[in-house]
Amino acid sequence: MKIVVAIKQVPARDSQLRIAASGKWIEEDDLTHEINEPDAYALEAGLQLKEKHSGEVVVLCFGPERAGQTIREALAKGADRAIHIQEEDPGAYDPLAAARVMAAALKTESPDLVLTGLQSDDLGYGQTGPILAELLGLPHATIIMEVEKIDSGIRVKRELEDGWFQHVEMPLPALLSIQSGISKLRYATLMGIKKAKSKEVRRVSAADLGGKPAAAVTLQRVYLPERTKRTQLFEGDAKTAAAQLVEKLKFEARVL
Amino acid sequence: MSILVVMEQRSGEWNRMSWEALVAGQQLAAAMNTTVSAAVLGQGLDAAAAELAGKQITRAYAVEHDLLQEYTPDAWAAALRQAIAHSGASLVLFPHTYQVRDFLPKLATSLGKVAVSDVVAHRIENGQLVLVRQLFQGKVYADFRFAVEGPNFASVQAGAYRADLLAAGSAEVEKFTPALVAGEIRTRPQERFREAARAVDLSAAELIVAVGRGIKEPENIALVQELATALGAELAASRPICDAGWLPMERQVGSSGQTVAPKLYMAVGISGAIQHLVGMKGARTIVAINKDANAPIFEVADYGIVGDLFQVVPALIEAVRRR
Numbered sequence: 001m002k003i004v005v006a007i008k009q010v011p012a013r014d015s016q017l018r019i020a021a022s023g024k025w026i027e028e029d030d031l032t033h034e035i036n037e038p039d040a041y042a043l044e045a046g047l048q049l050k051e052k053h054s055g056e057v058v059v060l061c062f063g064p065e066r067a068g069q070t071i072r073e074a075l076a077k078g079a080d081r082a083i084h085i086q087e088e089d090p091g092a093y094d095p096l097a098a099a100r101v102m103a104a105a106l107k108t109e110s111p112d113l114v115l116t117g118l119q120s121d122d123l124g125y126g127q128t129g130p131i132l133a134e135l136l137g138l139p140h141a142t143i144i145m146e147v148e149k150i151d152s153g154i155r156v157k158r159e160l161e162d163g164w165f166q167h168v169e170m171p172l173p174a175l176l177s178i179q180s181g182i183s184k185l186r187y188a189t190l191m192g193i194k195k196a197k198s199k200e201v202r203r204v205s206a207a208d209l210g211g212k213p214a215a216a217v218t219l220q221r222v223y224l225p226e227r228t229k230r231t232q233l234f235e236g237d238a239k240t241a242a243a244q245l246v247e248k249l250k251f252e253a254r255v256l
Numbered sequence: 257m258s259i260l261v262v263m264e265q266r267s268g269e270w271n272r273m274s275w276e277a278l279v280a281g282q283q284l285a286a287a288m289n290t291t292v293s294a295a296v297l298g299q300g301l302d303a304a305a306a307e308l309a310g311k312q313i314t315r316a317y318a319v320e321h322d323l324l325q326e327y328t329p330d331a332w333a334a335a336l337r338q339a340i341a342h343s344g345a346s347l348v349l350f351p352h353t354y355q356v357r358d359f360l361p362k363l364a365t366s367l368g369k370v371a372v373s374d375v376v377a378h379r380i381e382n383g384q385l386v387l388v389r390q391l392f393q394g395k396v397y398a399d400f401r402f403a404v405e406g407p408n409f410a411s412v413q414a415g416a417y418r419a420d421l422l423a424a425g426s427a428e429v430e431k432f433t434p435a436l437v438a439g440e441i442r443t444r445p446q447e448r449f450r451e452a453a454r455a456v457d458l459s460a461a462e463l464i465v466a467v468g469r470g471i472k473e474p475e476n477i478a479l480v481q482e483l484a485t486a487l488g489a490e491l492a493a494s495r496p497i498c499d500a501g502w503l504p505m506e507r508q509v510g511s512s513g514q515t516v517a518p519k520l521y522m523a524v525g526i527s528g529a530i531q532h533l534v535g536m537k538g539a540r541t542i543v544a545i546n547k548d549a550n551a552p553i554f555e556v557a558d559y560g561i562v563g564d565l566f567q568v569v570p571a572l573i574e575a576v577r578r579r
Contacts (some may be wrong), residue, residue: 096369127371165448165450167451168443169443214401217370217401232560233560238567247579253558255541
């Protein structure tokens with residue numbers, strides 16, 4: 001089974017975010033970056049499918065040069081090779097324009113299965129998977145917990161709301177966006193890290209793939225949320241803060 | 257320009273978020289001086305369409321077809337493309353349900369558009385519609401605008417608009433039968449099912465102490481359990497804790513777990529991703545203990561301690577026992 005996993009590099013989850021001077025994005029230069037966590041689960045699902053059915057896992061990443069580090073980490077975990085669509089200003093591409101470049105990069109690949117994470121931790125559109133499916137002409141399903149190979153294609157377990165689930169069958173090739181947290185993520189082994197150095201990373205520019213910045217929707221400005229609710233904060237050492245909190249819960253909120 | 261709200265129902269039962277999306281539609285129509293209609297997809301929709309027609313909308317479209325009995329992204333996208341063209345709407349709103357997340361990007365892409373997903377608010381600026389979304393899991397907000405001619409698409413986050421503000425009225429029902437081809441539907445949905453019945457009913461708990469990622473190791477959960485016991489509270493958790501198997505799924509609060517509204521909800525080491533907030537923001541009093549002062553949980557908290565939970569929680573246990 002040939003599996004493509006789309007991954008994105010985003011600021012680390014515990015980053016302290018500041019708004020950039022432009023007011024259009026956050027200040028990213030002094031942040032550390034890592035794989036978008038939902039994509040790490042898509043990669044894990046891809047690696048597990050490969051272990052079961054043999055084949056190949058190809059990592060696809062649209063991002064700036066620094067995303068090369070995240071790609072290496074994916075290769076160290078067991079992906080076989082990678083396609084890095086380099087673009088220093090991916091923010092100029094809306095989700096559709098970004099997916100068009102990714103679809104163009106996959107033209108010569110014809111994978112059996114394309115996997116994505118559910119959404120990105122930064123922009124959080126949660127749309128790349130189904131957009132890519134439509135552009136590639138593939139059937140798709142989202143919020144997937146399990147993937148099982150069957151004679152007619154695949155059978156997946158979809159999560160619905162309120163604790164409901166549903167199995168869905170579809171032919172291959174197909175695209176799935178994988179639910180986060182469905183399995184334990186593996187670490188790269190020392191051997192894996194060593195091997196990753198000699199694995200192929202095909203680097204292409206977005207422009208070479210016919211990509212161009214486009215925005216059917218434009219991001220006007222970003223800002224820190226204004227508090228709609230006034231939170232009473234207790235400061236000082238833990239003991240004092242805890243005592244003050246219990247006092248308030250007892251006599252002001254009257255919930256204790 | 258006019259607005260169309262796409263409602264979600266299954267076997268005659270509404271997804272309640274649909275009414276919030278309809279309120280968003282009514283408010284946008286008022287702000288933009290235009291009209292709003294609503295559409296519902298399925299089969300045998302007489303009762304649903306009649307109910308919809310009792311709201312302040314121009315038209316209630318019942319989009320019916322045998323192939324709309326069970327949800328598939330292929331049928332939904334094809335049916336909606338036709339229904340939207342028929343309605344002439346230039347802005348189409350959806351509730352941000354799991355189902356909408358599944359088909360809306362496909363629908364928008366097939367028309368060369370990008371949907372603005374998970375909208376929390378709107379404004380009109382210089383006659384232009386501005387939609388507000390959360391980025392970085394709620395830590396940053398952003399204003400978006402449509403840059404191309406309609407139809408444009410947006411989905412509305414759960415709880416962003418109040419369903420109780422829905423205006424009643426009287427609209428006409430119009431049946432619309434899309435042209436759908438069975439052979440073009442590629443996915444085959446099976447029966448829906450629920451896993452093991454829930455043994456813990458968090459929705460009945462008066463006091464809840466919930467633990468999140470900040471707890472770091474499974475063995476540290478005992479500390480939060482001790483706080484819950486001291487308070488006489490039920491222990492709950494955010495999704496990552498249950499995914500990791502540190503606590504059973506039945507203790508999960510949030511969009512994929514239980515929705516709770518206790519007297520007191522104490523969130524320990526929970527940053528407050530929107531999927532968690534929708535499950536607990538109805539609590540009467542919310543307390544947040546988190547090391548990150550910018551964590552979104554403080555957006556909904558009445559009281560908060562910014563600090564290391566491994567120091568705060570033991571101090572809190574002691575203070576609770578002394579009360």
